[in-house]
Amino acid sequence: MANSTLTKQRSEALGSTVALKSAMAVTGVILVLFLIAHMYGNLNVFAGQQAFDDYSHHLRELGEPMLPHGGFLWIMRVVLLASVLVHAYAAAVLWRRAGRARPVRYQVTKRVQRSYSSYTMRYGGILIALFVVFHVLHLTTNTIHPGGASDSPYERMVAGFQPEFWYVTLFYVASVVAVGLHLRHGIWSALTTLGANRQSRQRSLNIIATVIAAALTVGFLLTPLSVTLGLVE
Amino acid sequence: MRDLYTEGDEIRDEKAPAGPIAERWDKRRFSAKLVNPANRRKLSVIIVGTGLAGASAAATLGEAGYQVKSFCYQDSPRRAHSIAAQGGINAAKNYRNDGDSIYRLFYDTVKGGDFRSRESNVYRLSQVSVEIIDQCVAQGVPFAREYGGLLDNRSFGGVQVSRTFYARGQTGQQLLIGAYQALERQVQAGTVEMNTRHEMLELIVVDGRARGIIARDMVTGEIETHFADAVVLSTGGYGNVFYLSTNAMGCNVTATWRAHRKGAYFANPCYTQIHPTCIPVSGDYQSKLTLMSESLRNDGRIWVPSRAGDSRDPREIPEDERDYYLERIYPSFGNLVPRDIASRAAKNVCDEGRGVGPGGLGVYLDFADAIKRMGRPAVEAKYGNLFDMYQRITGENPYEVPMRIYPAVHYTMGGLWVDYDLQSSIPGLFVTGEANFSDHGANRLGASALMQGLADGYFVLPNTINDYLAGGPFEKLDENTPEAKEAAEAVRARIDRLLSVNGDRTVDSFHKELGHIMWDYCGMERNEEGLRKAVERIRELREEFWQNVRVLGTNEELNQSLEKAGRVADFFELAELMCVDALHRRESCGGHFRSESQTEDGEALRHDDEFAYVAAWEFGGTGEPPVLHKEPLEYEYVEMKQRSYK
Amino acid sequence: MNITLRVWRQKGPDDKGRMVTYKVEDVSPDMSFLEMLDVLNEKLTLEGEEPVAFDHDCREGICGACGVVIDGEAHGPETTTTCQLHMRSFSDGDTITVEPWRAKAFPVIKDLVVDRGSFDRIVQAGGYISAPTGTAPDAHAMPVPKADADRAFDAATCIGCGACVAACPNASGMLFTAAKVTHLGMLPQGQPEREARVVQMVNQHDEEDFGGCTNIGECAAVCPKGIPLDTISQLNRDLLGALTSSRAE
Incomplete structure (x- = not known):
């Protein structure tokens, strides 16, 4: 093998489809870890307004005095934003490649074993991206405020998911379900991309992906639905 | 009979050295002229066919530094029909310490060929067999291994030693992929130019030497002229002359036949091997026959109804109305008699009207006793993949109903006549693998086809073609020649x-x-x-x-x-x-x-007194009878005996 | 059985192509799918219409030449090659849609015949072990643990038919590439070139305009030889290892 060109070949491989999806896998894992932490935060709602608001307040104090006020949160935001951008960029490149790779479509297509979850990865991803924008404007920046603005995150949330804003809740629920589906395939895909798949583990990896995806879906649905149904006021 | 052919002069293989048989190959390699590595770049070789014999030769000659042009009719060199060989490849490694040796493999092959092959060639084949396994392992061929990590061997085709190396039931595939990878490596290195979907349709002979081919680009239809200093045909056998055979649909005789018409002698064309355990024909539309491994005869019992025209469900035919004819006629070998005997016996009982299945062309291969004796799981472990294949093709479950088998054309021992250097009667035209006639005599042993293909391509041709090429490069030619x-x-x-x-x-x-x-x-x-x-x-x-x-x-x-x-x-x-x-x-x-x-x-x-010779046929001209040249066969090492399997 | 076929007809690489409907009568359930196409072709020839071109050779499921998409599934409803698919898998009166493999890396040559030269070029890029003839040590010089040999074999059974690409929603050739990387990477003989191999083969795979793998798994589900999906994970591991390796070049 012509090893003299290996350096060049290696740098070319840094832009390969495998490298791209590895980037998606790594950023995806970061985002999943974030979601787990986020869900934990959400569930504080059941401990009452004080606990919930304290939790969001503490996030800003995390790392003090080593970091300035809000420093940790900003680091996290930068990491998350970078992850989302890399994830989306790699997805877009691979999507385009896939489109180019099959210029003439089949007249008849049939899914052999693929799941609905893998089928909806790309459009689901777009829906999730749109949702994240809305979600940040609503509950982080306080720009959009169905039910009225407030300095208390708890109040913003409770106000936003009141039954009269059923469409907010509906959008939220649909998006969370989309996240769940995205994760069902995404977690499996990330693990296998990063080299964890063995035939003997294939089932376990799929179970892990299903369990995490389901737990996050349920966890994220509990809060808004509890508000809408009046369990949390 | 003389209306059908005329007889010409006797011919001899001038290239095989005399002397002790074990030293002949060394002697020939020493006497053959060499080509200086710097000069090899100026010499070109055309190789037609990319099966074991062709791909291995192309890879080896490319590596040696010659300019190689390789051709195949398939869309990729990896699809040549060597890929379909199931059983294994023989080699005299004696890894089992069971008394095997180069001499024994030589002896078995000469005897198996019914004393119609050349001793010198067969001995060389046995010598080289050892190196083939080393070469293939080094290339990454995943032969079957034992728990200690060493290679597994089995006994095959009725021989008493375990000298067959195998890769599940796909030995041919794995060996071919090994050769194909070596070939593609040379393509990348620029020493081999690969022409896929190209079919050779004519040989170019200039001044008595083979100098090139006419090939048709099967995609565009362009008729291309290719020149070289030597031409190698590795184009396989001609079993498809029977329409139904175990050969691939595309296997054909065109390359060798065209060379024959240009002066290459065709040797022993009537020697065809018919394999007894194929899945029978199911209807007129049938396009090909599928072989099942002969190993099935180790545990299956072959029978037909005693009475002609008995069309009952086989399971309802009582024991005393069945004829286990191989066990009856050949009590000591029973169902394990050699291929040709088993095949002919099947034909005979079918001719008597006792055949089973569509058209009465089939006999039962019954595993009921084996299942009773070994238990179904053991039978499944041993033959499961074959049973699945049978079921997929016939739609019948062989665990429940006896399988039906019938003989089918499988291999052709005849081919273009070549000397010890694998050179045909046209100087500069070399022939390797099944396309030549050289090593199997009138019958080939199991697991020897793969051995011969790779021996020719990796080790023999690359050490003999130099003797011819040393005389080159020959005069430059162009399309206006x-x-x-x-x-x-x-x-x-x-x-x-x-x-x-x-x-x-x-x-x-x-x-x-x-x-x-x-x-x-x-x-x-x-x-x-x-x-x-x-x-x-x-x-x-x-x-x-x-x-x-x-x-x-x-x-x-x-x-x-x-x-x-x-x-x-x-x-x-x-x-x-x-x-x-x-x-x-x-x-x-x-x-x-x-x-x-x-x-x-x-x-x-x-009739050894009359027919101990190779029949090498010269093309007599269109519409003219062919000319027979006899090459007498002499046996110095193995005594000629009539075989008996009673 | 009587069958209605909708077959992709395309005169040449530059023709647009279209679906054409044919009726095939008296189909025996014991026919293979390709024998059924033979019957159609005999009929078409006698009627003066050019027969349907399709690739095929060994017709015993090992050469990898055949392969068409039947009713949206690569090689049809059974997990086997098209030549080993039999008409008993269909019913009388069925309408069957037959299309070629569709991928940019597999351009159509005519009707159902595609050019799979891209696979050969991936192998050329590094799908081999450099072992010039005559240089090999004794076959027993290097024992191979049976488990490794078996896994190498499982991956080595790939026949290069291209069904994985045809079935992949991304038209990715990753299962094919991974099978070779795994086959050679599991063997001690394959170690010296392991890093270079995976890097070069993946680059070539991308250059051929195959899509990227997104671990959907349709490839392994239609693979007639059951190449395991986890070979792709092994390729990923090898590539990431090669990209972060400090081995001198």
Whole structure:
């Protein structure tokens, strides 16, 4: 093998489809870890307004005095934003490649074993991206405020998911379900991309992906639905 | 009979050195002229075919520094039909410490070939066999291994030592992929130029030397002229002359036949091997036959109903109304008799009207006893993949109902005549693998085809072709060379003729009819009357073919009917020569059984006094009888014996 | 059985192509799918219409030449090659849609025949072990643990038919590439070139305009030889290892 060109070949491989999806896998894992932490935060709602608001307040104090006020949160935001951008960029490149790779479509297509979850990865991803924008404007920046603005995150949330804003809740629920589906395939895909798949583990990896995806879906649905149904006021 | 052929001078293999047999190959490698590595770049070699023999030769010669041009009709060199070999590859490694040796493999092969092969060639094959395994392992061929990490061996085809290396039931595939990878490595390195979807349609001979080929680009239809300093044909066997065989659909004789017409002798064309354990024909539409590993005969019992026309469900036929005919006729070997005996016995019982299945062409291979004795899980572990294959093809469950089997053409021992250097009677034309006639005599042992293909390609040809190439590079030629022009014109004219007949029969219908003639008269059992009839009918059919075949489309496109038509046209000519060869050899030997020449027990009877020679046929001209050249066979090391399996 | 076929007809690489409907009568359930196409072709020839071109050779499921998409599934409803698919998998009166493999890396040559040369070029890029003839040590010089040999074999059974690409929603050739990387990477003989191999083969795979793998798994589900999906994970591992390796070049 012509090893003299290996350096060049290696740098070319840094832009390969495998490298791209590895980037998606790594950023995806970061985002999943974030979601787990986020869900934990959400569930504080059941401990009452004080606990919930304290939790969001503490996030800003995390790392003090080593970091300035809000420093940790900003680091996290930068990491998350970078992850989302890399994830989306790699997805877009691979999507385009896939489109180019099959210029003439089949007249008849049939899914052999693929799941609905893998089928909806790309459009689901777009829906999730749109949702994240809305979600940040609503509950982080306080720009959009169905039910009225407030300095208390708890109040913003409770106000936003009141039954009269059923469409907010509906959008939220649909998006969370989309996240769940995205994760069902995404977690499996990330693990296998990063080299964890063995035939003997294939089932376990799929179970892990299903369990995490389901737990996050349920966890994220509990809060808004509890508000809408009046369990949390 | 002299109306059908004439006899020419005796010929000899001038290249094999004399002296102790174990030293001949060393001697030849020493006496062969070498080519300085710097000069190899100036020498070019065309290799047609990318099976084991062709791909290994192309990879090796490319690596050595020659400019190689490789051709195959498939879309990738990896698809050559070597890939379908199941059983294994023999090598005299004696890893089992069971008394095997180069000499024993040599002895078994000469004996298995029914004393119709050359001792020198066979001995070399056995010597080289050892290196093949090393080479393949180094390339990453995943042979079966034992828990200690060492290679596993099995005994195969009735020999008493375990010398067969295997890779599950896909040994041919794994060996071919190894050779293919080595070939592709050379393509990348720029030493081999690969031409896929190219079919050789003519040989170019200039000043008595093979100097190139005419090939058709099967995608564009372009007729291309390629020159080289030497041409190697590694184009496989001609079993498809029977239409139904275990060969791939595309296997054909065109390359070797065209070379034959240009002066290369065709040796022993009548030696065909018929394999006893194939899945029987299920209907007229059948396009090919599938082999099942012979190992099935280790535990399965072969039988037919005792009474002709008994069409009961086999499970309802009581023991005493079954005829386990192999066990009855050959009590000591039983179901494990050699391939040709098992095949012929099956034909005989079917001829008596006792055959089973569609058309009465089949016998039962029954595992009921084995399942009772070993238990179903053990049978499943041993034969599961074969049973699955059978079920997929026939739709019958062999665990419940006995399998049906019938013999099918599997391998052709005959081929272009070559000397010890694998050079044909045309200087500069070399022939390797199944395409030549050299090592198997009148019958081939199991697991020896792969061995010969790789021996020729990796080790023999690369050490002999240099002796010829040392005389090169030869004069530069271009497309205006009269011989090249003429060859290209002949190819175009033939294609035009095939396309212009526009009759009302398809190519396949002719091929099928030819296959029936060959199977009936030049198949498992041959006789004078039948062979004469066959020659007549082949001629009539060939005549009709050229008057009445329908080939649609044009040359300038992918045209599969046109490809087939050209191949079938050559099969017609070969078929006639096969019958003439079978007719002239009034003895039975190996895969050639003449009903006039048998022992009282119905066994093959050789006539060594008259027929211990290679029949090398020279093309006599279109419409002229072929010319027979005899190459006498002498046995210094193995004593000639009639075999007996009673 | 009587069958209605909708077959993709395309005169040449530059033709647009279209679906054409044919009726095939008296189909025996014991026919293979390709024998059924033979019957159609005999009929078409006699009627003066050019027969349907399709690739095929060994017709015993090992050469990898055949392969068409039947009713949206690569090689049809059974997990096997097209030549080993039999008509008993269909019913009388069925309408069957037959299309070629569709991928930019597999351009159509004619009708159902595609050019799979891209696979050969991936192998050329590094799918081999450099072992010049005659240089090999004794076959027993290097024992191979049976488990490794078996896994190498499982991956080595790939026949290069291209069904994985045809079935992949991304038209990715990753299962093919991974099978070779795994086959050679599991063997001690394959170690010296392991890093270079995976890097070069993946680059070539991308250059051929195959899509990227997104671990959907349709490839392994239609693979007639059951190449395991986890070979792709092994390729990923090898590539990431090669990209972060400090081995001198």
